Amino acid sequence: MADADQNELLALPTERAAKLAGVSLRQMRYWDETELVVPSIKRKLDSRTTVRLYAFSDLVELLVVAAMRRQGISLQYVRRVIEHLRARGYDAPLRELRFAIYGGEVFFQHPDGSWEGGHAPRQIVLPHVIPLQEIAAHIRQAARREVQAAGRVVRRRKVMGRQAVFEGTRIPLATVVGYLKRGYNTDQIIEAFPALTPADVDAARQRGSVA
Amino acid sequence: MSGAIDDAIAVYADDRKAILVSHDKAFAERHRLNTLGKHVWLRCEPFEAPNAVSVHLPEITRWLASMSHLVVEVTLDRVTCHPPRWR
Secondary structure (H helix, E strand, C coil): CCHHHHHHHCEEEHHHHHHHHCCCHHHHHHHHHCCCCCCCEEEECCCCCEEEEEEHHHHHHHHHHHHHHHCCCCHHHHHHHHHHHHHCCCCCHHHHCEEEEECCEEEEECCCCCEEECCCHHHCCHHHECCHHHHHHHHHHHHCCCHHHCCCEEECCCCHHHCEEECCCCCEHHHHHHHHHCCCCHHHHHHHCCCCCHHHHHHHHHHCCCC | CCCCCHHHHHHHHHHCCCEEEECCHHHHHHHHHCCCCEEEEECCCHHHHHHHHHHHHHHHHHHHHHCCCEEEEECCCCEEEECCCCC
16 A cells, blocks of 8 residues: 555554654643644544544644654744744644754744744754654554564453454454364465464464364 | 554544444444444354345445444344434
8 A cells, every 4th residue: 555545544543642652641632632733533422432533644743743842842832833834824834844953943944945943044954854754654653563462362441342352453363263263274364354463363273272 | 543442443434434344243232322423233253244245235335325324234134224323
């Protein structure tokens, strides 16, 4: 699948988005409430449950803000920069522009290549630019199943009625055991469930006592 | 979204105008109480699903086109539409 298509489909719940950005859930909630970084999919299901999903573009914004915070830029300063850029006609400046941090100052690059911000924009050097391509690759990687999850079976609250599923998926162990009992081999099972690995099928074989 | 909780999957599917298809009884029963988006519940063994869907496909698609929020229960023998309780 092309990166652009993958980006279009991608969404992460708050917990995974927070882990990806290296920020706390409390910070995520605060940034949402104060409209600094807002999940584009947000639905209140009942008085206790609100589902928040961060689409790819939200995640780019989140990681740019997190990168600025890590480099000591205050939230107040970030907001001022965003307000300034919105006033200049950018609807979503955090993902439309390149940013750089140098000497505690935020700089941004307009589409024509010119840099603005800080007190001495000419001091900009590449190592200080927040690398958007790396951020995008990092997000795509985070959306994949973690390698160490292979072969692990878990039960999770609110996932498939707490059935045993392979970690990082919603594929029930019982389903794969059923395939094995019907004589499917590892390759056929992985073809049917591309998220699984041979280690998962081995785990199903052991747990299901299937030869 | 592959490891996400049931509610997140339902919200994501509805946001993308996608139809959620699953064998999960607990999920389907909960969504019958609080329906969000379009959900096809294949109430059969995974191996029976292709047969069940192909036999009933016209009826399934007719129900799916008729409402924005519903659960369509599919067994080998029949199709049952569950409209939202709040409708």
